[in-house]
Amino acid sequence: MAPLTDLIDILEKMHEEHQQLLELAKEKREVLISGDTEMLQSLLSREARLLEAVGVLEREREQFVKDYQTSNGLEGTSYTLDELVEHVHQPFLKNRITSAASKLRNVIQELSLANKDNQQLIQTSLSYLHYSIGLFAGKEQTSGYGPNVKKRYSSMLDAKI
Template sequence: MTLTPLLEALERLDEAHIQMLDLAVTKKQAIKENKVEELIKILNKESKLSKLIEQLEEERAQAAYIFLQGVGIRSNLNLNLNELSRLVFDLKDKQKLLDIQKRLSGTLQELKEANMLNQQLLQQALSYIEFSIESMSYYSETEATYHHPAGKTVGVQRSGLFDSRA
């Protein structure tokens, strides 16, 4: 009934999420500076790290299952760390488990906030691009083609972005 494999899995999960948080900070800077190539590299790193986190999550679940079997629970319960800590009777192990839970929870909260900020930045960038495209495509197709000056009528209004007479 050792808790060590579970604690180690949780530690590795926290480290992986800290790496993901570092990438989120780097991504924010790349978005602000409009560095598309760097953003693509960051997304590739995030993808690889996500796969690692999935593997670590499986290890954590397996370690929790083994721990539950060690304390006499034979079913495959999916307990959260608070519920699991109630089954730990060694005070040192219980404190270690609660400490890593607190750290992991804090890291996940920071990561969630960073991802929300990056999502907002990307949404603003896309809105700006959409606005720019709409403002540039404001002219009708007839205004964009050449017409002989003799064929124009005198009272034509301009709807351009700039008034060259000013």
């Protein structure tokens, strides 16, 4: 069984990865505003690599908590840090784990807000594009047969002679 300092290391690495994701989200905002699609593509590929690294770290964290609970005779199904911290009896380690988890939660919350802002920028851009396309394309009159076709010439054909 690895010591709890290994868990703290995992949490700190997760914090670093999320901090990089936050910086990337801020860069993405500027790129979305400027409309640089090549740079956006580059940012998205960097983001995918970071997300993959975060996923690996999350699985490590979850496995560590599961192993810790199992080795200490604790039962649990969610394997959360809160459950683990309840059973840590060394105040110094308990504080370090709590502090690392708190820093991680804060950066995740900030990242979530940045991503929401970027999502709103994308939605606004899409709305503008749809509006612009509608202006250039104009509305075509439907022609053909069927129940949904406007009857443009019905009055001329229905005239009595």
